[in-house]
Amino acid sequence: MISDVNTAPPTPAAPSAGRPGAGGSDVFKLLQPYDGLIGAGQSAQAQVLSLKQENTVFQLLLKLTLDNGRQTNVQVSSNQALPLGALLSVTQPSPGSLAISLQQALNNHAALTxxxxxQLPVGTLLQGKVLSSQLLPPTAGQSVIYRSLVTLxxxxxxxxxxxxDSxxxxxxxxxxxxQVQGSQSLNVVSLSGRQxxxxxxxxxxxxxxxxxxxxxxxxxLQxxxxxxxxxxxxxxxIDKLLSALPTPQQLSNPGSLSNALLNSGAFLEAKLLxxxxxTLPADIKASVLRLIAQILPGAPANPNFNPGVAANSQAQALPTFVRNALGMLNQVSAKPQPGGFPLPARLVQHAEGEDSLENLLKLAAAAISRLQSHQLSSLEQTGRTADGNLLTxxxxxxxxRNAHDIVPMxxxxQREEPPNDDRQDAPESREIKDQLWRVExxxxxxxxxxxxxxxQLIRGNVSGQLWAQHADTAELIASQLDVLRQRLNDAGLSVTDLDCHQGTPPPNGPTKLEQRWVDETV
Structure with missing residues (x-):
C-alpha cells in the first residue's frame, strides 16, 4: 500500500490552547525541578538530544550550556515536538519549568521542511524512524493533517x-x-508488503x-x-476426474468457461474460507488431493509419514506430505527459474510400472506443486506498478480433453486500475477511471x-498478438485474422490491432515490483 506524505511548509504552528506563558514563548515542565539552574535574567543554550512521545505529551532530553560554559542534561515534558539537534535559547521562569522561543524552534536549521x-533526485529511497506524530489543529475546508518528525x-x-505532513x-x-517524488512530496511504501x-x-x-x-x-490415469x-x-x-475435463468446444461457451476457471484449483483455498x-467435488486441486488421500494407504510403507493419519485426516496430513513427497520418491529434474508465463513443461521421471500406486502418488504430488506454482506466481505479480496503479x-x-490427448492450457x-480517489467530491464530479485488462x-x-x-482490453477497445512456433500454423492463423476481427466487432468490441507472428513472444518476465525493504530489527 502506498500513501502520500508531504514535507511540512516552513510556517509557524498555531499556539496550543492552555499553554502557560505568553509573548510567543512556550514553557516546558522539568521532570525533576532544579532551583537556580539558570540565573535570573540569564539564558542558556539547549540542544535536543532525544525525543519520546507518549500519547499527546513529549519527553525531551536537553543538553544545556550555561553562560559559564558548564554543561548539564535535563529532561522535560512538552506539548510540542522538537526535532533532534535543535538549538534553543532557554530561560528558567520557575524551578520546575524552562521557557523557549517557539519561533526559534520552528525555524531551526536542524529540521528539514x-x-x-x-542532492536527492526523484526516485531516491529514504529510510527513517518516526519520532512523533501530532494531529494539527483543524482548518475549515481542509482535510485532517498529521505532522510527524522522522529521523533519516x-x-x-x-x-x-x-x-x-500526512x-x-x-x-x-x-x-x-x-520514495522521493519532489522537493516536498514523498511516497511511503508499506514494509509488510515488501516482506x-x-x-x-x-x-x-x-x-x-x-x-x-x-x-x-x-x-x-488414462x-x-x-x-x-x-x-x-x-x-x-479417477473416472470422475477424467470425465470432468472440458473440451475446446465446451470452453467456447461462456458458462462452461467460467466454471472451468473457478474449478481450476486456483480458488480452492478461497472456497474453503x-x-x-x-463446489469442491468439481475442483481440480481438491480432486487431486482426494486422490492422494485414497492412494496413500496402499502405497509402500515409508518411515517419513504415517499412512493411517494421512488417510483419516486429509486436511491435517496432506500439506506436509505434498511438500515432501517428491523428495522422498527421488524425483530428479533441472530446476526451472521461478515466475514467468507460461510455466515450462516439466515431466516427472517414471517409476517401474506406470500405473503403480507409488508412481501415481509422485505424479499427483507434482501436479499439486504445479497448481501452487501458478497461485504463487499470481501473488508475485500482484502489487503496485511504477505509476501507482493497482495490478491484480x-x-x-x-x-x-482434445480427442484422446490431454492438453493443458x-x-x-491481469487487471490494472488507477488508485482510488479519496476526495469527498460529489459522485457526478468524479472522473471515471478505466480499468485495463490483459489476457494471456x-x-x-x-x-x-x-x-x-x-x-488487452480498455474502454471497449481490444488489441491482440498471436504467436505460433510452426510456420504453417502462423500462415493459417494469419489468413483467418479478418474472420476473428469481424467476430470481435460483432461482439461489440473495437479492434485496434491484431497480428500473428511465427515464434515465441519476447520475454517479459514477472511484473517489476519494488523489492527494497527495511529490516525492522535495525
Missing part, C-alpha cells in the same frame, strides 16, 4: 530530522521507506523445483488398465503446435 532534489537513517542526510498518523518508533513479496519469491523458487506438468498425472485391481473408491475418483463446500494477477491452468488474467493463453494443440495469445 523540503528536500534538495539535486540513510543517504547523505543521515541523522537529519524531516518534518512531514493524512494518516505514522506509527511511533516504526521504520519506513519513502510479503520476498517471502512469495522464496516459496515460489522452492515450489517450482517440485512441480510437474498436469498431463503427466492425467495421462498416467493408461491404467481396466483390470487393474484398484480400490473401487479410488477407481471412481468462504464455506463453499458444495490471476494465473492458472486448465487441462483440456495456461491462462493469465499458452497451449500446445495437435496438429497446430505451441500457441501463445496476448490480448
Amino acid at each position: 523540503r528536500l534538495d532534489t539535486q 537513517i540513510n543517504s547523505a542526510l543521515s541523522a537529519s530530522t524531516l518534518i512531514i 493524512p494518516r498518523p505514522l506509527r511511533i518508533d516504526s521504520l519506513l521507506t519513502a 510479503d513479496q520476498l517471502a512469495i519469491a522464496q516459496q515460489l523458487a522452492a515450489q517450482q523445483s517440485r512441480q510437474g506438468s498436469l498431463e503427466g498425472l492425467l495421462n498416467a 493408461k491404467i488398465a481396466p483390470d487393474n485391481t484398484l480400490p473401487d473408491e479410488l477407481r471412481g475418483s 468462504g464455506g463453499q463446500l458444495h 494477477t490471476w494465473q492458472l491452468e486448465i487441462p483440456l 495456461q491462462v493469465k488474467f 493463453l499458452a497451449f500446445d494443440l495437435t496438429p497446430l503446435g505451441p500457441l501463445h495469445v496476448q490480448a
Whole structure:
C-alpha cells in the first residue's frame, strides 16, 4: 500500500490552547525541578538530544550550556515536538519549568521542511524512524493533517530530522521507506508488503523445483488398465476426474468457461474460507488431493509419514506430505527459474510400472506443486506498478480433453486500475477511471503446435498478438485474422490491432515490483 506524505511548509504552528506563558514563548515542565539552574535574567543554550512521545505529551532530553560554559542534561515534558539537534535559547521562569522561543524552534536549521532534489533526485529511497506524530489543529475546508518528525537513517542526510505532513498518523518508533517524488512530496511504501513479496519469491523458487506438468498425472490415469485391481473408491475418483475435463468446444461457451476457471484449483483455498463446500467435488486441486488421500494407504510403507493419519485426516496430513513427497520418491529434474508465463513443461521421471500406486502418488504430488506454482506466481505479480496503479494477477491452468490427448492450457488474467480517489467530491464530479485488462493463453494443440495469445482490453477497445512456433500454423492463423476481427466487432468490441507472428513472444518476465525493504530489527 502506498500513501502520500508531504514535507511540512516552513510556517509557524498555531499556539496550543492552555499553554502557560505568553509573548510567543512556550514553557516546558522539568521532570525533576532544579532551583537556580539558570540565573535570573540569564539564558542558556539547549540542544535536543532525544525525543519520546507518549500519547499527546513529549519527553525531551536537553543538553544545556550555561553562560559559564558548564554543561548539564535535563529532561522535560512538552506539548510540542522538537526535532533532534535543535538549538534553543532557554530561560528558567520557575524551578520546575524552562521557557523557549517557539519561533526559534520552528525555524531551526536542524529540521528539514523540503528536500534538495539535486542532492536527492526523484526516485531516491529514504529510510527513517518516526519520532512523533501530532494531529494539527483543524482548518475549515481542509482535510485532517498529521505532522510527524522522522529521523533519516540513510543517504547523505543521515541523522537529519524531516518534518512531514500526512493524512494518516505514522506509527511511533516504526521504520519506513519513502520514495522521493519532489522537493516536498514523498511516497511511503508499506514494509509488510515488501516482506510479503520476498517471502512469495522464496516459496515460489522452492515450489517450482517440485512441480510437474498436469498431463503427466492425467495421462498416467488414462493408461491404467481396466483390470487393474484398484480400490473401487479410488477407481471412481479417477473416472470422475477424467470425465470432468472440458473440451475446446465446451470452453467456447461462456458458462462452461467460467466454471472451468473457478474449478481450476486456483480458488480452492478461497472456497474453503468462504464455506463453499458444495463446489469442491468439481475442483481440480481438491480432486487431486482426494486422490492422494485414497492412494496413500496402499502405497509402500515409508518411515517419513504415517499412512493411517494421512488417510483419516486429509486436511491435517496432506500439506506436509505434498511438500515432501517428491523428495522422498527421488524425483530428479533441472530446476526451472521461478515466475514467468507460461510455466515450462516439466515431466516427472517414471517409476517401474506406470500405473503403480507409488508412481501415481509422485505424479499427483507434482501436479499439486504445479497448481501452487501458478497461485504463487499470481501473488508475485500482484502489487503496485511504477505509476501507482493497482495490478491484480490471476494465473492458472486448465487441462483440456482434445480427442484422446490431454492438453493443458495456461491462462493469465491481469487487471490494472488507477488508485482510488479519496476526495469527498460529489459522485457526478468524479472522473471515471478505466480499468485495463490483459489476457494471456499458452497451449500446445495437435496438429497446430505451441500457441501463445496476448490480448488487452480498455474502454471497449481490444488489441491482440498471436504467436505460433510452426510456420504453417502462423500462415493459417494469419489468413483467418479478418474472420476473428469481424467476430470481435460483432461482439461489440473495437479492434485496434491484431497480428500473428511465427515464434515465441519476447520475454517479459514477472511484473517489476519494488523489492527494497527495511529490516525492522535495525
